[in-house]
Amino acid sequence: MNQLIIFTPLLLIAACSPSTSTIKWDKYCLPKAYLTPASLSTAPSNDSNFDKNTGYGPSIFFEGKELHKHISSFKVTSPSHSTGNIYHHIQVNLSNNKIIKHVLNIEDLRHSDMENIKFEDQSPYHWVAYDKAGSDYLYWGDCMLDGHGETDPSYRCTHQFNIGDTVGTYTIKDENILLHQKIDEFILNKLNTWQCK
Amino acid sequence: MTSGDLAITAQERTNVLNGNLEAFWRSRLSKKDPVARIGYALWVTDTTKLKHVIQSGDTHFWNNKGFAYWEFMARSTVVNLATGLERGGFRGTFSQMRAKIKDVGIEVANQHISFVTHDYDNGNIGEIKGLLSLKQMADYHHIAFKLFNIPNHFYGGTWLNNVPDEAEFTLYGELYCHDCDSAVGYKGANQ
Numbered sequence: 363m364n365q366l367i368i369f370t371p372l373l374l375i376a377a378c379s380p381s382t383s384t385i386k387w388d389k390y391c392l393p394k395a396y397l398t399p400a401s402l403s404t405a406p407s408n409d410s411n412f413d414k415n416t417g418y419g420p421s422i423f424f425e426g427k428e429l430h431k432h433i434s435s436f437k438v439t440s441p442s443h444s445t446g447n448i449y450h451h452i453q454v455n456l457s458n459n460k461i462i463k464h465v466l467n468i469e470d471l472r473h474s475d476m477e478n479i480k481f482e483d484q485s486p487y488h489w490v491a492y493d494k495a496g497s498d499y500l501y502w503g504d505c506m507l508d509g510h511g512e513t514d515p516s517y518r519c520t521h522q523f524n525i526g527d528t529v530g531t532y533t534i535k536d537e538n539i540l541l542h543q544k545i546d547e548f549i550l551n552k553l554n555t556w557q558c559k
Numbered sequence: 560m561t562s563g564d565l566a567i568t569a570q571e572r573t574n575v576l577n578g579n580l581e582a583f584w585r586s587r588l589s590k591k592d593p594v595a596r597i598g599y600a601l602w603v604t605d606t607t608k609l610k611h612v613i614q615s616g617d618t619h620f621w622n623n624k625g626f627a628y629w630e631f632m633a634r635s636t637v638v639n640l641a642t643g644l645e646r647g648g649f650r651g652t653f654s655q656m657r658a659k660i661k662d663v664g665i666e667v668a669n670q671h672i673s674f675v676t677h678d679y680d681n682g683n684i685g686e687i688k689g690l691l692s693l694k695q696m697a698d699y700h701h702i703a704f705k706l707f708n709i710p711n712h713f714y715g716g717t718w719l720n721n722v723p724d725e726a727e728f729t730l731y732g733e734l735y736c737h738d739c740d741s742a743v744g745y746k747g748a749n750q
Binding site: 399411413415421423442444446449450459460463487488508510511512520 | 576591619622655659661676681682685693695707711
């Protein structure tokens with residue numbers, strides 16, 4: 363009888379936890395442990411100087427270490443400009459809204475260090491990236507210099523990719539940018555495991 | 560609410576590339592980018608400039624808070640950021656810590672540029688192109704601070720009222736107003 367008293371609450375807790383540990387978005391039941399604090403917040407705001415949040419979906423945070431387990435060449439750290447290291451992670455925002463851009467002048471496209479990805483400069487400091495698919499150029503993302511000084515070639519890109527009818531967007535620094543396809547696959551595979559049953 | 564086009568300019572990009580965060584946030588402030596309120600307060604080199612821009616500005620834009628409030632927020636942010644860096648394992652001299660805090664500031668500015676550009680180009684996030692929501696701001700602070708291994712509860716982005724409530728602290732942590740719940744240093748509105 364005493365064992366029944368102890369085990370029954372535990373059974374009730376175990377039965378409740380799956381539904382309280384995820385948040386449903388589109389067809390996905392996203393584990394709260396992977397969501398950014400902003401994605402979990404329902405706190406209202408009284409500061410009308412900021413925009414409304416319509417159209418901005420939840421964001422999923424993947425630790426660099428987890429990415430490294432699946433993509434062995436993913437750099438988890440790299441030297442900081444000052445002292446110590448910086449830590450690379452991937453934070454993906456999900457949205458039903460997609461950015462669509464078109465190449466302005468094909469002759470202005472330049473090669474990138476990524477296969478099939480071409481860059482079209484918008485200024486000396488930022489450029490749009492397109493994925494060459496057959497004779498088409500599909501919007502891949504926006505890139506910008508992010509180093510120390512205008513001649514530092516370090517850069518980052520905010521990359522948009524399709525997830526079925528939705529899109530994911532994440533920023534990636536040049537240290538790991540050659541892995542973008544593997545990162546896309548990792549995220550897609552992860553989301554597949556999170557489809558609501 | 561905002562003044563004109565919120566698109567990131569080439570000048571703003573060079574400001575950040577050259578480490579001139581005061582100029583970057585001053586430019587964003589002139590467009591009434593609300594994130595620039597704390598950004599400028601943090602990086603302005605002469606606080607009389609901050610006082611002037613607040614006292615001559617739109618009181619609604621400054622959340623009906625005066626110079627004392629924003630200057631206090633900036634000072635406590637720097638202290639909390641140093642604490643967050645140490646909690647994340649950073650060890651260094653005083654000048655190394657200052658350099659590291661500057662690195663964090665540059666990363667936050669770069670994230671702001673990325674998010675504003677994305678918001679501007681998307682056209683379907685929120686109501687105004689280039690104006691971020693609080694969740695967008697919180698999200699970019701999250702990834703920026705993770706770059707430096709700063710623990711979650713130290714990241715920033717706040718919509719503080721007079722005194723932040725439990726929900727605000729839960730979301731935005733201790734970064735921007737570590738001692739706000741005690742009202743120490745807060746002298747009331749319009750000061």
